[in-house]
Amino acid sequence: MSNDNENQPEENRDEKEKQSPDSAFKGVGGEDALVEALKQVIDPELNINIVDLGLVYGVERSEENSAKVNVSMTLTSPACPVGPQIIQQAKMALERLDDVDEGNIQLTMTPPWSPECMTDDARDELGIF
Secondary structure (H helix, E strand, O other), X not given: OOOOOXXXXXXXXXXXXXXXXXXXEOOEOOOHHHHHHHOOOEEOOOOEEOOOOOOEEEEEEOOOOOOEEEEEEOOOOOOOOOHHHHHHHHHHHHHOOOOOOEEEXXXXXXXXXXXXXXXXXXXXXXXXX
């Protein structure tokens, strides 16, 4: 059986792999350990982790220093009352990993969060079908 990625140019193959269903979360690749650390951060209002909620848009190590992790994420609303708490917990969750010295959380409201960002498991937990 052939690999669908074999015949594609390398840049297209990398992009496809980042968006594969095997990816840690929708549309974003990331090291499993980093993603698992972020899954420990629970939105206290919804009682679901920030990864499954679709709040995390990107996770990557800095090219200059692999011990620095940059996360692009959003909140369910710009006025989210627990936003500062979630951001601080995400930073701390990453920095608890042995190979991470600094977690840098970049908050963005673009694109805005919507329930479509959630994983199927999160939607099921909230009763959204």
